[in-house]
Amino acid sequence: MMLASHAVPAATPAPVLRVENLSVAFHTRGGLVRALDRVGFSVGAGQTMALVGESGSGKSVTAYAIMGLLEAAGRITGGRALLGDTDLVATPPKELARIRGRRVAMIFQNPRAALNPIRTVGKQIADVLLRHGGATRANAWDRAIEALRNVGIPDPARRAKAYPFELSGGMCQRVMIAIAVAARPELLIADEPTTGLDVTTQAVVMDLIQQMAAETGMATILITHDLALAAERAGRIAVMHAGHMVEDADTASLLSRPSHPYTARLIAATPTAAGSLDSLSSVPGGLPDLRRADIPHCRYAARCERRTDACDQIVEMRAHTPGHGVACWNPLTPMGQPAEGAPA
Amino acid sequence: MTALLELENVGKRFPVGRRRFFGGTPQPHVHAVDDVSLTVDRGETVGLVGESGCGKSTLVRLITRLLDVTTGKIWFDRRELAEVPARVFARDDDRAHIQMVFQDAGESINPRFTAANAIADPLRRLLGLRGEALTARVEEAALQCGLPSELLGRFPHQLSGGQRARVGIARAIGTRPRLLVLDEPTAALDVSVQVTVLKLLQRLKADLGLSYIFVSHDLNVVRLLCDRVVVMYLGRIVESGPAAEVFAAPLHPYTRSLVAAVPRLDGERVEAARLTGEPRSPIDPDPNACRFHGRCPVGVARCGTEMPPLRDFGGGRFAACHFAGQAGDRWDKVTST
Known part of the structure; x- marks a missing residue:
């Protein structure tokens, strides 16, 4: 089985961007930080895909790596990011500068x-x-x-x-x-595009992004920490935790049948229109130290209440139902048959 | 319940531009807060919501007496505070009774103070505590906020976001205030820790018998914590009432747009017209026009010539709109077109 390759079946049109096994490390005084580990996903023309996670989960690093905008200390240590037939990871900087702005564009927070x-x-x-x-x-x-x-x-x-x-x-x-x-551009990466804006402005800006995407058929990657925003605006949601992608599914399926314990925790922590404070619960624990050489294979294991002995092994993204991938040895929903078209 | 804090027609204007000494046009003013009256009962949590620039922060600074009012009265525990100049109030006994939790504790705590020092600072300055009494009070406040004592020696950058938020809260409750003003206390936090901080605030309120003014633009959080909500637009209160009811059935078209704009996890959309455009200028606004006129999906000519007063709709609900209460079908017409 290919590691972390997208568990998305080919029900979608030919993807605009396909990211496979993307890994990024930062050289810091404190040691090598493995910020991104074998991340994979794809997004098709006219689709909106949300990358969701806490701060430090690697959402923005993923975007910067794809754009070739990592700061000097950051290195892509493996994987591919295919924009059509072009592997952005292997593209020399000068050529990448021509692609940036023309084929891939990005909007930022603030x-x-x-x-x-x-x-x-x-x-x-x-x-x-x-x-x-x-x-x-x-x-x-x-x-x-x-x-x-x-x-x-x-x-x-x-x-x-x-x-x-x-x-x-x-x-x-x-x-x-x-x-x-x-x-x-074929692809727009929106990194927290509405953080810091008023809710009323937020709605108008998101409307505009979606209207632009609908007119031009561009694919959109929406990076956000706000699960509710992702739920409202994206067709697919990929949940990241400590540089791993832990779950990747269409929005309805992810919210109604979360399979990874972290996704379920994240949903339970997000305030909703109904419900009281007592009905919410936090995600216990914090992110692991990514500088350690012996980061556990499942980076959520230390926070997880469903941890088993199997969790010491390398965990891979598996199709749980067609189009619903999860990287967990003890998921909340029983693993179904591997989806057609999903990596066997 | 009796009122702990009562604001009576409070206004704050800031002069802008150059003052002209020799006649000419009069000095222009920004009307940051205009004719605001509200009460906070003992043990009550009042949410203050509105866009940036609506006067929330100015109002909060008036209540905490960091700014002097231009007009109006502020009663705190039956004492008139507005007449005490801010400079004098800094050494007043009631200073310790009104405390504030600032937005991002990582930014608002002195980076060269340890957590213990940050919590001790207001105790030293306002209550004159020293030595063992001070240490004991610092540890008590830290304990109430769930800060383990081994963290007290750390500097802000050595603490996580959630721990820093706790330091900010411990610092504010140390002086045993009666009113706590919380300015977006969880805005800098991930959802994973936001819940713990909100639950801590709820517990502290019950344990210590505090009253809260909770400023936030996250309506979902306001709904969770607040008994009552006050909605501001361009310096004026446009709607107030019990939080659950205001969010379930807003009376003012602005509140309606605000509620509809909040992303929802269940993906359901509340239908309402999007607010486009920008608020009008807060510099010397027309006193006879509704501040929301021009941006309002309902607005008619009358709104441009007659300022709607804040009217009582019963059940503790107030709204400042000519069409509030009878507007349901009117909005539906607007939103369906």
């Missing part, structure tokens, strides 16, 4: 920090259009205004001349989205 503070937003959009969007010097400015209009910014001709500090957080995130979709 848009005001991600934008250039001393350049007007119109110019920043025009920059991207010139480099990746096939614009000419003559029409770049007009197209930038058009792009602002498309993301629902009122009075775009005036706003194009504004600096990021003159715009609200929600407006800045719209500008980021305009920059990201300027070149009509």
